[in-house]
Amino acid sequence: MSHPYGMVVVMKRTVRLATLPLNRRKYSELLSLVASYTEAKRSFVSRLRSPSMWALLDRGESFRDHAKAQGWYPAGANVHLIDQAAFDAVDTCVRHIESCLAQADVKARVWRRFADEGTRHYAYACLARYGSIGEIMSGGVPAIPTVTLAEKTRVAVASYLHRTIRSAINRTWPSVFQARSMALDSTLYSVVEVERPGRTPAYRQYVRVIGATPRSRIALPLAGRSRVSGNIRVVLDDDHKRAFVHVAYNAASLGAATGPPVAIDWGITEVCTDDSGVHHGTSYGEALVSMTERRNTISKARGKLRAITKKDAGSKRARHIARYNLGTKKQKARLRRSKAQLRTIAGAAIKEVVYGEGNRTRSRGRVPRFATQRPRSIITEDLSHLRGKAKSKKVSRMCASWARTENEERITVHAYVGGSDVKTVNAAYSSQTCPDPTCGYVSSNNRHGDTFHCRNPYWDCAWQGDADHVAAMNIKARIEDREISRFTAHTEVKKILEKRFLRRKESRTRGTGVPTDGTASDGDRACAAEGEATAHGRTPSKPRGSVPVVGDSLRVVDSQSPGFVDMSGETQRLESEKKRNA
Ligand SMILES: [Zn+2]
Structure with missing residues (x-):
């Protein structure tokens, strides 16, 4: 039974097995079965x-x-x-x-x-x-x-x-189905293997599915040999008069991972970037762009040809074009190949994140056995409200959103196998916010293409780096954020980030010390640091060039901690006025 609710979630991996082309009688028998x-x-x-x-x-x-x-x-x-x-x-x-x-x-x-x-x-x-x-x-x-x-x-x-x-x-309901596929549980088919002495291949595997009448069976010869069990789906391929048998395997988990968590930012030029700045799957962008370009060129050419067939409809030329130039067989095959190429790149990149560096292929047995080498959690951006938003002009919306959905599904499966948790966080403004915990300046000017340069006009921060790396660092910090949840509206996120920046700015100009040294969420220490600063009068501005701590100790300043709520009444008034005016 395939109903996913009220059951223990078991991760499935679907494998598609092709049958040999079926003879006319068999194919039409299968077709009428699928139709009923x-x-x-x-x-x-x-x-x-x-x-x-x-x-x-x-x-x-x-x-x-x-x-x-x-x-x-x-x-x-x-x-x-x-x-x-x-x-x-x-x-x-x-x-x-x-x-x-x-x-x-x-x-x-x-x-x-x-x-x-x-x-x-x-x-x-x-x-x-x-x-x-x-x-x-x-x-x-x-x-x-x-x-x-x-x-x-x-x-x-x-x-x-x-x-x-x-x-x-909104009054939508699934209604239109082509007679294309049917689901069968294990009682409705059987698998037989037939030996063929002196011929290649020496064995032929058949999936015998139930027929329209009691006791009758339709034997589907598979092109290869594979393990077929559990619930299957038989999908017709009308172009080649054959069928595909989709088999779902349970993915076995390697056991809980205990390594340090990793945050990733999904990309367009590469599959993803992690919070240590490593780009995974760097040939991805090229493949995505060429998929988009090919689609664009071909659809333009097809548009022109279609116009011709409309203009002299019924002519010999129009019929010729419709038959030889406007078919969908090659077009579909091309799309299938592009997608397969993207899947290969994305799969390798995601495996690298989940199973660790240099572990591109599981089949070569290079998955580290040690749970400490696999991240205990993988933190990703929650993209459910941004769906369809392409990051690049060169990559079409359709390609970008297809790729995104694929990658999200894929990482869920691999994380399950690798024993990592997938956690999603609110990623609003993650690529526009300065990752320096003593700065946190938010502006769209901070990002120019692939590079990030903090444009904080109040003091000399000038943090520079790779924009995707910055985004991954901020995504990692969000998991600890008690104010910004997955559901916080993005306008609210911006307000929160700006409020935090303002507090840091205020405490700087008032000389009450640097508001955070990366451990600010620890209230006692923040208070102690502040007491020290007051005792010694005005604290000199923080020396530049100190690289902020990257990794586990990185935290976004927590405005709930007592070190930051000591603003004078006047500052608070000013701030609320600013907010009203904004
Ligand atoms: Zn900055």
């Missing part, structure tokens, strides 16, 4: 559109049992196959709801809207069950057994969620 599967799935998905049905989404079996009891199963079809279609329909609807909620940032909105812990807890508990979401969408107020909350508050949360989710889902 798709037809059943389509009807289930449309029935699941009604929120009153969503209680059945929490367990795939509940919907299957309900559908059977209601007599929604088509007569004459293989019942086991329709069961799979029912599970698949639930999966599709769940994914749709989840992606709508993620795109509309519903969790972040809840967090911003309700300050009270208990209220947030109730809202998140509602969002965790499709039954409760459905109840809310039908106008109800769900009772969550673990939460005791005043009726009035629950009603307020439910009505807020109702409005937010309604606009997120």
Whole structure:
């Protein structure tokens, strides 16, 4: 069963196995089977559109049992196959709801809207069950057994969620399916190997999937030999009249990693940059740009040809062009090759981050066995609200967002295998903020292309470095940040960063000492340092050239610590005035 909810999360790796081209009879038999599967799935998905049905989404079996009891199963079809279609329909609807909620940032909105812990807890508990979401969408107020909350508050949360989710889902529902694939559990297929004496290859592997009638099977010959088990998906390839068998393997974990955490900044010119300044996968940019350029040139040329075929529609020339120049076979193959190239580069880079330097290929057995050599956590930017925002003009939006989604999925799988946690943080202004913990000046002028140069006009900071390295350092610092959470709005992030900078500036001009030496979140030490500074009068400005500590000890100044809240009333007034004017 493929339904991901209410089960222990097990990381899967999908492998795609091609069959040999199928003969006409076999292919059409498979096609009609997939068509009846798709037809059943389509009807289930449309029935699941009604929120009153969503209680059945929490367990795939509940919907299957309900559908059977209601007599929604088509007569004459293989019942086991329709069961799979029912599970698949639930999966599709769940994914749709989840992606709508993620795109509309519903969790972040809840967090911003309700300050009270208990209220947030109730809202998140509602969002965790499709039954409760459905109840809310039908106008109800769900009772969550673990939460005791005043009726009035629950009603307020439910009505807020109702409005937010309604606009997120906005009358969209998955509906159009091509008859292309079907999911099968292990009872619906078997694997046989046939020996072929005196011929190459000496063995042929077949996946025998259920047929349309009881006891009949369709034998799909695989092009290679592989381990086929568990849930599979059979996907038709109409261009080559063959099929692909997708097999999901459980990824085995190496055990918990204990090495120092690593932060990465996803890039466009390289796959990513870590917080020690190492660029991983430096040939990535070139490959991405050439993928984009190739797409652009070809689509321009195709546009011209299409215009010709429209102009003299029906002519011999137009027919010739349509047949020989405007086909999609080569175009699809080209895209497939570009993507494969990008995947190879990204895979190597991500493995380097997860398994350590010089460990590009696991197949060569070079993964360090020592948990201390693998980062216990990998800190990345939360890009859910920035989706589709391309960092480079040369790389198309489509390519950039495809690459990003791929890389995020990939690092999740490898981190699971390497025993590292993936933590996401709010990355707003991470490439525009000075990483020097005694400075922290925020300005878009700090960044010019690939280089970062602090333009702090108040004192001579002039930190210089690689922009992606700076971003990774700031991303690492955010994990310790108690004020900036993943859900903090980016306008709010800027306000917080500016407030911190202002405090550092004030304490400098007032001569109360350098506000932080990288250990400022330790309140006692900050106080002690301040006391010392006051005792010795005006502290000379911090000598330049001292390189800030990079790595674990780097922290963004924590404005909650007592060293920074001793501003005079006047300063505070000035500051709040500034904020009002801004
Ligand atoms: Zn600076």
